[in-house]
Amino acid sequence: xxxxxxxxxxxxxxxxxxxxxxxEVPAELTIMKAMEYAGYKFIRGCGCxxxxxxxxxxxYRKPGDYKIHTGLACQTVIEPEMYLTxxxxxxxxKATYDVSTMQGIATEIFEAYPELFRCVACNACTKVCPxxxxxxxxxxxxxxxxxxxxxxxxxxxxxxGLCASRCMGELPQYHIAQMARRLWGAKxxxxxxxxxxxxxxxxxxLFGELIAKLETTxxxxxxxxYNARExxxxxxxxxxxxxxxxxxxx
Amino acid sequence: MPYPPELKExxxxxxxxxxxxxxxxxxxxxxxxxxxxxRGQILKYHPDYNEDGKRALRVGPxxxxxxxxxxxxxxxxxxxxxxxxxxxxxxxxxxxxxVIGAGGAGTSAALIASERGAKVLMTTKLRHGDANTMMAExxxxxxxxxxxxxxxxxxxxxxxGGHFTNTPELVETLVTKAPSAIKWLxxxxxxxxxxxxxxxxTIHGGGTSxxxxxxxxxxxxxxxxxxxxxxxxxxxxxxxxxxxxxxxELVLDAEGRCAGAVLYNLETExxxxxxxxxxxxATGGSxxxxxxxxxxxxxxxxxxxxxxxxxxxxxxxxxxxxVQYHPTGVIFPEQAEGILITEKFRGxxxxxxxxxxxxxxxxxxxxxxxxxxxxxxxxxxxxxxxxTGKFGIWLDSPMIDQMVGPGTVEKEFPGKFILxxxxxxxxxxxxxxxxxxxxxxxxxxxxxxxTKTSLPGLxxxxxxxxxxxxxxRLMGNxxxxxxxxxxxxxxxxxxxxxxxxxxxxxxxxxxxxxYNKEVLETKAGEGRIAPMLxxxxxxxxxxxxQLTSHYHGTLR
Numbered sequence: 065x066x067x068x069x070x071x072x073x074x075x076x077x078x079x080x081x082x083x084x085x086x087x088e089v090p091a092e093l094t095i096m097k098a099m100e101y102a103g104y105k106f107i108r109g110c111g112c113x114x115x116x117x118x119x120x121x122x123x124y125r126k127p128g129d130y131k132i133h134t135g136l137a138c139q140t141v142i143e144p145e146m147y148l149t150x151x152x153x154x155x156x157x158k159a160t161y162d163v164s165t166m167q168g169i170a171t172e173i174f175e176a177y178p179e180l181f182r183c184v185a186c187n188a189c190t191k192v193c194p195x196x197x198x199x200x201x202x203x204x205x206x207x208x209x210x211x212x213x214x215x216x217x218x219x220x221x222x223x224x225g226l227c228a229s230r231c232m233g234e235l236p237q238y239h240i241a242q243m244a245r246r247l248w249g250a251k252x253x254x255x256x257x258x259x260x261x262x263x264x265x266x267x268x269x270l271f272g273e274l275i276a277k278l279e280t281t282x283x284x285x286x287x288x289x290y291n292a293r294e295x296x297x298x299x300x301x302x303x304x305x306x307x308x309x310x311x312x313x314x
Numbered sequence: 315m316p317y318p319p320e321l322k323e324x325x326x327x328x329x330x331x332x333x334x335x336x337x338x339x340x341x342x343x344x345x346x347x348x349x350x351x352x353r354g355q356i357l358k359y360h361p362d363y364n365e366d367g368k369r370a371l372r373v374g375p376x377x378x379x380x381x382x383x384x385x386x387x388x389x390x391x392x393x394x395x396x397x398x399x400x401x402x403x404x405x406x407x408x409x410x411x412x413v414i415g416a417g418g419a420g421t422s423a424a425l426i427a428s429e430r431g432a433k434v435l436m437t438t439k440l441r442h443g444d445a446n447t448m449m450a451e452x453x454x455x456x457x458x459x460x461x462x463x464x465x466x467x468x469x470x471x472x473x474x475g476g477h478f479t480n481t482p483e484l485v486e487t488l489v490t491k492a493p494s495a496i497k498w499l500x501x502x503x504x505x506x507x508x509x510x511x512x513x514x515x516t517i518h519g520g521g522t523s524x525x526x527x528x529x530x531x532x533x534x535x536x537x538x539x540x541x542x543x544x545x546x547x548x549x550x551x552x553x554x555x556x557x558x559x560x561x562x563e564l565v566l567d568a569e570g571r572c573a574g575a576v577l578y579n580l581e582t583e584x585x586x587x588x589x590x591x592x593x594x595x596a597t598g599g600s601x602x603x604x605x606x607x608x609x610x611x612x613x614x615x616x617x618x619x620x621x622x623x624x625x626x627x628x629x630x631x632x633x634x635x636x637v638q639y640h641p642t643g644v645i646f647p648e649q650a651e652g653i654l655i656t657e658k659f660r661g662x663x664x665x666x667x668x669x670x671x672x673x674x675x676x677x678x679x680x681x682x683x684x685x686x687x688x689x690x691x692x693x694x695x696x697x698x699x700x701x702t703g704k705f706g707i708w709l710d711s712p713m714i715d716q717m718v719g720p721g722t723v724e725k726e727f728p729g730k731f732i733l734x735x736x737x738x739x740x741x742x743x744x745x746x747x748x749x750x751x752x753x754x755x756x757x758x759x760x761x762x763x764x765t766k767t768s769l770p771g772l773x774x775x776x777x778x779x780x781x782x783x784x785x786x787r788l789m790g791n792x793x794x795x796x797x798x799x800x801x802x803x804x805x806x807x808x809x810x811x812x813x814x815x816x817x818x819x820x821x822x823x824x825x826x827x828x829y830n831k832e833v834l835e836t837k838a839g840e841g842r843i844a845p846m847l848x849x850x851x852x853x854x855x856x857x858x859x860q861l862t863s864h865y866h867g868t869l870r
Contacts (some may be wrong), residue, residue, distance in 0.1 A: 065622070080397070080808050090504065092315065092648060092649065093649070093650045097649070097851075100851045100852065101436065101819055101853060102856075103852060103853075103856040103860070105848075105850070105851075105852055106848075107558065107580045107581065107848070108558070108581075110614050111440060111441065111444045111448075111613065111614055112444070112448055112449050112613050112614070112797070113525075113613070113614055114394065114449050114653045114654065115439075115446055115653075115729070115733055116449055116533060116536050116729065117443070117444055117448050117449070117536075117613075119440070119441060119444060119727060135818065139649075139650075139733065139736060140736070141315075141649055141654050141736075141737075149343065158547055160547070160548045161548060162504065162548065163503055163545070163548075178419060192858075196732065209834060218730070219505065219531065219533075219728075220533070220728055220732075221538070226703070242544050243539060243544075245503065245541075246502070246503030246504055246541060246544060247503065248503070248505065248785060249500070249502075249503035249504050249505040249506070249541070250500075250501060250502065250503030253512065254507075254508070254510075254512030255500060255512050255513045256458065256500065256506075256513060256514045257457055257495060257511075257512060257513070258459055258461075258514070259458045259493060259496060259497055259500065259514060260462060260497065261460060262458050262459075262464075262493045263493045263494050263497050265460060266465065266490055266493060266494070266714060271465050271490065272466075274465075274466050275465055275466060275469055275486050275489070275490060275612055277481040278466070278469050278470070278482075278485065278486075278488075279485075279486055280324050280471075280482075283478045283644060286470070286473060286478055287474075287478065288475040290350075290470050290473065290478075291349075291350065293467065293470060293471075293523040294523070295347075296462065296518070296523065296524045296525055297342045298339075298342060298663070299339070299340065299342055299663070300525070300570065302459065302513065302515075302525075304462060304463075305461055305462050306462055311466070311554045312408065312458065312464045312465075312466025312470075313461075313462070313463075313464055313466075314460070314464060
C-alpha cells in the first residue's frame with residue numbers, strides 16, 4: 065500500500081482499484097507502471113512492455129459506466145477510480161497442421177476449426193480487441209472462404225486472447241487467424257522469383273570467391289572498397305541499377 | 315498525453331521548414347554522409363566512449379576486460395543455487411537437444427533440429443515468443459535483388475557498420491545464408507510486404523548501400539515470431555516447450571561436455587534438472603540491465619542470463635564493450651518512454667530535426683553514428699525540451715504523407731500510428747519526439763561459424779552471441795542473424811547430439827563451485843547473485859515495508 069506520507073506534492077495522485085483494492089498512484093502512469101508502483105512484481109502479465117507481445121491484456125470498468133473496457137497494461141494510461149484485472153492467460157485450443165502439404169483452401173481451415181461456424185456474429189470479440197482488429201469481420205470472411213481478406217484484417221493481432229475470452233461461440237479466433245495468415249503467405253501469394261534466383265546463384269557458388277577474397281582483405285583496403293560503394297539513391301525505384309559499381313554483381 | 319501548448323509552438327517551427335525540406339528530399343538532396351574520419355570524431359559523444367561507465371572484470375575467462383558496470387555486476391556474481399542441493403542423478407527431463415530461450419533464434423534452432431530427427435526441449439523464462447524478436451519492427455536484410463545487390467555489398471555494409479572489427483567468417487555466413495533464410499520464412503508463410511507479382515518490397519536502412527530491407531509492414535519481428543511459433547506448436551511430437559522456466563546454470567558431465575541445465579520454475583519456485591546431449595543458448599540480449607542508466611526498447615526478460623551461465627562454464631565473451639543505442643526511442647509521452655521508433659520511418663523519408671526545425675545529420679548513418687549526432691545536438695543546446703526537463707529531437711513523420719500521399723503513415727506504420735493515437739497524437743500530422751535508447755547487445759559469447767563454443771556440446775545463436783556485428787550492428791541484421799544462426803545452431807547441435815549418442819558420464823556442477831569460490835575469494839561479487847532473471851522496478855519505500863519478503867537478487 066502506498067500510505068499518504070509517501071505522496072510528493074509535485075505529483076498528482078489518483079485512486080485506482082487493482083482487483084478490487086484501492087491504491088493511490090501518480091496520475092500519468094500506465095496500468096503496468098501503476099501496478100509496479102503499488103508494489104506488484106510481474107512474472108505473468110508483462111512481456112515486451114511495448115504493446116506488441118500480448119502478455120498484458122487488461123479488463124476494467126469505470127464508475128457509472130456499464131461497459132467493459134479493455135487495454136494493454138503497458139499502453140493504457142490509468143483513469144481515476146478505474147477498477148481492473150489482468151488476463152495474462154486464457155485457455156484456447158490450437159489445431160495442429162502441416163502447412164507444407166496444404167493447398168490454401170478454406171475447407172482446410174474449416175476442418176481444423178469446425179467451431180468457426182458457431183460464430184453468432186455478436187461482435188463481442190471486435191469490441192474487446194485492444195488492437196482495434198475487426199475480429200468478427202475476419203471470422204465472417206473465413207466463413208465465406210476469403211482467406212486473403214481474413215489475413216489482411218487480422219494482421220495487427222497480437223494474440224492476447226481477449227477475443228476468445230468473450231466469445232459466445234467459444235472460438236479461438238486468434239489461432240484461426242494465424243492459420244489463415246500462414247496459408248495466405250505460403251500458398252496464396254506469389255513466391256518472390258528474384259529471391260529463388262538469388263538463392264540458386266549462391267548455391268551455384270557464384271559469390272564464393274568474391275567473398276572469400278573480402279574475408280582476407282586487410283582493413284585499409286576494405287575501407288577503400290567501403291568508401292567507394294555506389295549508393296542507391298533514397299528515392300530510387302526498385303529497377304535502379306548501379307552505373308559503375310558492378311564488381312559484386314553476378 | 316497529447317503535446318502540451320509549449321511543444322505545439324515548437325512544432326510550428328518544424329512545419330515552417332517542412333515544404334522546403336520536402337522539396338529537397340524529392341530531389342534526393344540530403345545531408346552528406348560523414349567520412350570515416352568524421353564518424354570517428356562524432357563517436358566521442360557515444361556512451362561506449364565513457365570510460366567511467368566501465369570497469370575491468372576481476373573473475374572468469376575474460377579477466378581484465380573492460381565492460382559496463384552493469385554487465386560486470388552480473389558476471390561478477392555467485393550462483394542462485396547451492397550446487398550441493400541439486401540431485402544430479404535425477405533429471406526431470408531427458409532430451410537430445412535443450413534449447414534455452416524461445417525467441418526467434420531458439421525457435422529456429424528447435425525447428426531445424428526437429429527436422430534432423432532430434433527430440434527438442436525448449437525452455438524459456440516467460441512465454442514462447444516473449445523476446446526482442448517480437449519487438450523488431452523495421453525489417454530483415456538480405457541481398458535478394460540480384461540486378462543491383464549481392465552478398466558482396468551486404469558484406470561490405472556489415473563490416474563498415476561494425477567499424478571493420480567483425481569476425482569475417484561470421485559475416486560471410488550471415489550474408490551468404492541470408493537469402494535462403496528469407497526463402498525459408500516465405501515458405502513457412504510469413505506475410506512479407508510484396509508487390510502483386512511476388513517481388514519483395516525493399517527499402518534502405520542506416521548504413522546500407524542498396525535497398526535490401528524486407529518487411530512485414532512495421533511489425534516484421536512479430537510476424538516472423540508468430541509464424542515460427544505457430545510452426546513449432548504444430549510439432550508437439552518433437553518439440554516440447556516449457557514456459558516460465560528459465561535456466562539458471564548449465565550442467566556439465568565428467569568428461570567436460572555441456573550436458574544440460576538447471577531450470578527454475580518462476581511460479582512454483584522449484585529447481586529441477588534437464589539432461590541433454592547438446593545445448594543451444596538463445597537467451598537474447600540485456601537491455602533490462604539499463605546500461606549507463608539508459609531507457610531501453612528491450613523486452614522485460616532481457617537480462618543476459620545465457621551469457622552469465624556460459625561465462626561461468628568457461629566460455630569467453632567478446633565485443634561486450636560496445637552496446638547499441640537506437641537513435642530513435644520515444645522520449646515523450648513519458649508513458650511510452652524508451653519504446654522503439656523504427657528506422658523505417660527514416661528509410662521512408664522522415665527527417666531528423668533540431669529545435670529550430672533544421673536537419674543536422676543524414677538520416678541513414680549507421681546507428682552509433684546517428685545516435686551520437688543526436689546526443690551532440692542536445693549537448694549543443696539545440697534539443698527540444700520536454701515537459702519533464704529532458705531533451706529530445708524531432709522525427710518528422712508527417713512529411714511522409716506529404717510526399718507519398720495522405721494515409722501512408724497510417725498504412726505503413728499501423729503499430730506506431732495506434733500507439734500514438736492512444737496518447738492523442740496523430741503522427742501523420744505531428745512529428746515524434748525521440749532520443750537514443752538502449753537497444754542491442756552488440757557483443758556476446760564467442761562462437762565459430764557453426765555456432766559452436768569452446769565448450770563441447772554448447773552452441774549459441776542470436777543476440778547472446780558476439781562477433782557477427784562487430785562493434786555496431788546495422789538495422790535489419792538482427793532478425794537476419796537470429797534466423798540464419800538459429801538454423802545453423804539447430805543443424806549442428808542436432809548432428810552433434812546424434813553423433814554423441816547415449817553417454818553414461820555422470821553430471822556435475824563443479825564449474826559453479828569453482829566460480830562461486832573465485833567470486834568469494836576475489837571479493838568481486840559483493841553479495842550479488844546472477845542470472846538476474848527479471849529486472850526490479852519495486853520502489854524502495856515499498857521494499858521497506860515488505861518485512862517478510864526476501865529478494866533473491868532482483869527476484870522477490
